[in-house]
Amino acid sequence: MIHLEKRPQPSRFWAGFTPILAVIATMIAGGIMFWMLGKDPLEAIRTIFWDPLFHETFGPYSRPQLLVKAAPLILIAIGLSLGFRAGIWNIGAEGQYIMGAICGAGVGLAFYPSDSILIFPAMVLAGAIGGWAWAMIPGLLKVKFGTNEILVSLMLVYVAENLLASVSQGLLQNPEGMGFPGSRNFRDFPAAYNTEIIGGTGMHWGVAAAFIAVIFAYVLLTRHMLGFQVRLTGQAPRAARFAGVNPTRLILFCLGTSGALAGLAGLFEVSGPAGQVTIDFNSGYGFTAIIVAFLGRLHPIGILLAGLLMALTYIGGELAQLMLGLPGAAIQMFQGMLMFFLLAMDVLSHYRIRFNKNATA
Amino acid sequence: MTGDSRQADALLTLEGMTKAYPGVVANDQVSFSILPGEVHALLGENGAGKSTLVKMIYGLVKPDAGQMTLRGESFTPVNPAAARGSGVTMVFQHFSLFDALSVAENISLGMDNPPDRRALSTRIRDVSQAYGLPLDPDRIVGELSAGESQRVEIIRCLLQDPKLLIMDEPTSVLTPQEVDILFETLRKLTAEGTAILYISHKLEEIRSLCEHATVLRLGKVVDTCDPREKSARELAEMMVGDTLHVPFREAATPGPVALSMSGVSMKSPNEFGTNLRNVTLEVRKGEILGVGGVAGNGQDELLAVLSGESRAQSGTIALAGEDIGSLHPNARRARGLLTAPEERLGHSAAPEMSLTENALLTGAVRENLVERGFLRWRRTERFARKVIEEFDVRTPGPDNTAGSLSGGNLQKFVIGREVLQRPEVLVVNQPTWGVDASAAADIRQSLLDLAHHGAAVVVISQDLDELMEIADRFTALNEGRLAEPVPTQGLDVETIGLMMGGVEKETAA
Structure with missing residues (x-):
């Protein structure tokens, strides 16, 4: 008989070790699946986890992609994790991401074709404000009228998507684009382009912002009163009130910060890797970041690693489709397994496994 | 047999x-x-x-x-x-x-x-x-x-x-x-x-x-x-298993009024809670006021309006003569009014947080544990250790979570955390609820010592023996109303029962 026995305190060792165990378990289970699909499991797993980083031909192309894909995920997930820790559920990062992109791009395009060095900083600011303002809508409605921030923020994603469609065919449409929907391309507008800081690495300004956000969140949560209040509110709301936490201010801070970071992610994406505002510019980063936040256990360093891992499975997955002809569904299944094992292995940090010969003593 | x-x-x-x-x-x-x-x-x-x-x-x-x-x-x-x-x-x-x-x-x-x-x-x-x-x-x-x-x-x-x-x-x-x-x-x-x-x-x-x-x-x-x-x-x-330590009490002459409430009425934030009705009381320095009453007659609400979790109309609560009715919990702590609610897990302490973090929970202001928003962890841990040592909290150390402590030990920690901050006025709700006899005696003694050193103490409790033992004056909450306080000495059970308002209820039911 196998028994699960609750630990008095969650094990630190297992909390750190379970992600590694989960990746190994995913490789085994995924390998079996690829084998059943008639592919060489070892080659498939090497293609997903190894080739994007170290393959002679693909490596140089896909290595920078890793940072490009991971940065928005990390940036958004860091913001979300603050709210999630306090029990404030912003599900609408996708909408805030879109609004950050629209506002930031709008400011940049308004000054076309100026070459002032102030343009890009102004866009960054506008992007953050756009995301912040969009997140303030559920925030203010919650503190004034007690509405549910989950529903409001989610609904506002669809509003933002419609706004995106509207501006890319109207307000921000490229006047020289021969009627095609979409804005001017920022690649042709150097003062507003989110360029690579170090060429060929994928390290654009958004990546730098993501790393800064990780450090900022880490310091906030471990060394600052505000971070303590965030954690306290999530773990024991009554104790937080007793400790003098102002719930209204905390709700607005958490939603505002996550909105601003999502807005920044949108701005860096639209002015760099995406290059222009288009109808379908958003690609679900705002939703995927929710998974990244939880995979990283709502911990800044965990989110950094989870964001990189998530980006790796995306890039590796695309590579596997291309190289081995694996169906896209199999890749999604493989990513799903990774989530599944990560969450399932969690049991090890909360419980101890006992093997007992006679269960009914 | x-x-x-x-x-x-x-x-x-x-x-x-x-x-x-x-x-x-x-x-x-x-x-x-x-x-x-x-x-x-x-x-x-x-x-x-x-x-x-x-x-x-x-x-x-x-x-x-x-x-x-x-x-x-x-x-x-x-x-x-x-x-x-x-x-x-x-x-x-x-x-x-x-x-x-x-x-x-x-x-x-x-x-x-x-x-x-x-x-x-x-x-x-x-x-x-x-x-x-x-x-x-x-x-x-x-x-x-x-x-x-x-x-x-x-x-x-x-x-x-x-x-x-x-x-x-x-x-x-x-x-x-x-x-x-x-x-x-x-x-x-x-x-x-x-x-x-x-x-x-x-x-x-x-x-x-x-x-x-x-x-x-x-x-x-x-x-x-x-x-x-x-x-x-x-x-x-x-x-x-050993000789019991009975709290020792020195007669004290009450000083000036430390805390006063005049006509405080407040709607309970809780749907099944009790509204406070026209609560008036005065506590002097050096005295312990015992507040009896059956659970659910406004005890939680009285504590909340004093801790600052609920705000009263301005002008109705005064600490050493200064109006504090509309102040936040930490502003009240800064002025010397400390509180310890009844519910240990989730209210006076966060169960999943360490004892060090729980020491920060109420100690931040008076123990100077925060500097320009940044936490002084080493100082906080020292404060937590002091509470653990002086109040004999049985735990391997301040890194352990509050939830891992037994009820009595956590209660000692919670009371110790407030007492060691040298309050001017301390308000506690059910200080020895679910606590074993020797720990309860320690807690009562610490409240007596606190009053002896000049603090005003309000003990809200359903344990009448406890109130008779430590309180100088007794009052009771009944459906959110507070009875006129009377000296504890010479008080008989009949009078207490009437103050608690149990009798009318029995005949009505």
Whole structure:
């Protein structure tokens, strides 16, 4: 008989070790699946986890992609994790991401074709404000009228998507684009382009912002009163009130910060890797970041690693489709397994496994 | 009566009951017998293993070893339903009732084979009259007093025709009058041959009610006795295992008014809470004011309006003459008004956080633990260590979570955290609730010392013995109103009962 026995305190060792165990378990289970699909499991797993980083031909192309894909995920997930820790559920990062992109791009395009060095900083600011303002809508409605921030923020994603469609065919449409929907391309507008800081690495300004956000969140949560209040509110709301936490201010801070970071992610994406505002510019980063936040256990360093891992499975997955002809569904299944094992292995940090010969003593 | 003859006539016999949890043996070879028609007390400090033992009898916990015999047959309940089927029922310390449903609906939900609603209502009326427990089956539970809610639980048990009734701390929520009614009922039950296993911290009660007592310490049976032949002090010493430290009290001359409330009315933030009505009080430096009253009469609300979790109208609460009615909790702490709410887990402490973090929870302002928004962890940890050492909190260290401490130890930590911040005024709610005798004595002594050094102390408690022991003046909350405070000396139980307002309620029900 196998028994699960609750630990008095969650094990630190297992909390750190379970992600590694989960990746190994995913490789085994995924390998079996690829084998059943008639592919060489070892080659498939090497293609997903190894080739994007170290393959002679693909490596140089896909290595920078890793940072490009991971940065928005990390940036958004860091913001979300603050709210999630306090029990404030912003599900609408996708909408805030879109609004950050629209506002930031709008400011940049308004000054076309100026070459002032102030343009890009102004866009960054506008992007953050756009995301912040969009997140303030559920925030203010919650503190004034007690509405549910989950529903409001989610609904506002669809509003933002419609706004995106509207501006890319109207307000921000490229006047020289021969009627095609979409804005001017920022690649042709150097003062507003989110360029690579170090060429060929994928390290654009958004990546730098993501790393800064990780450090900022880490310091906030471990060394600052505000971070303590965030954690306290999530773990024991009554104790937080007793400790003098102002719930209204905390709700607005958490939603505002996550909105601003999502807005920044949108701005860096639209002015760099995406290059222009288009109808379908958003690609679900705002939703995927929710998974990244939880995979990283709502911990800044965990989110950094989870964001990189998530980006790796995306890039590796695309590579596997291309190289081995694996169906896209199999890749999604493989990513799903990774989530599944990560969450399932969690049991090890909360419980101890006992093997007992006679269960009914 | 010798052990053998007890066993021969026994209703229930326990032999070698053992249950171990990781790191602790909750019950170690516990053996005793309960006779039919006897009130059998189970005595012991917190953590002595009383709860685990009754949970094994009630089928909630499976023993590691040992056997039970009920009326001559082997008794191994796999779950509470099986235990009830064999005639063993239990009234818990915390009620498991739905506030929004009626008495009859609640009772029918807890029964294994409920009869139809009308037959049930009739039976509830019959049983409640037969045992002197007035209760209207159609009333909504949310409107009942704590004493009446307990009757619902008891009647639910009685309807199943029990042979053994287990009661865990049944009087902790009752007025003296309600306690009398309960004891009357229990005596009727035992006269009919029902045995009662009675768990309580209140030794006077056990002396007046129980015929036999089994004393547990650290999971083992250390003694048995007839509590009617022992003094409360002797019983307490059996539980603790050494001489009991009785709080020492020096007469103090009260100083100037430290805290005053004038006509504070406040709507409870909680739907089933009690609104405060026109509460007026004055506490002087160096005195302890005891606030009695049955649970749910505005205790939580009174503490919240003083801690600053609820705001009062400005001008109604004054600390040393300064208006603080509209100040936030931390602004009040800065001025010297500290509080400790009743609920330890989740209110006065965050269970999943370490003791260091919990020290920060209220100590940030007065202990200077924050500098320009940044936390001074080393200083905070030193403060947590000081609380642990000076209040004898049993824990491996300040890195352990609050939730890993036993109730009594956490309570010592919570009270110590406030006392060591040198408050001008300290308000505590149920400071020794669920705390063992020696820890409770330590806590009371620290409150007395605090008052002796010139602080004003308000103790809200449902334990009247405690209030009589430490308070200089006594008042009581009844439906959100505060009675006129009277000196504790020379106060009799009758007057206290009237102040608590239990009497009108009994006749009305």
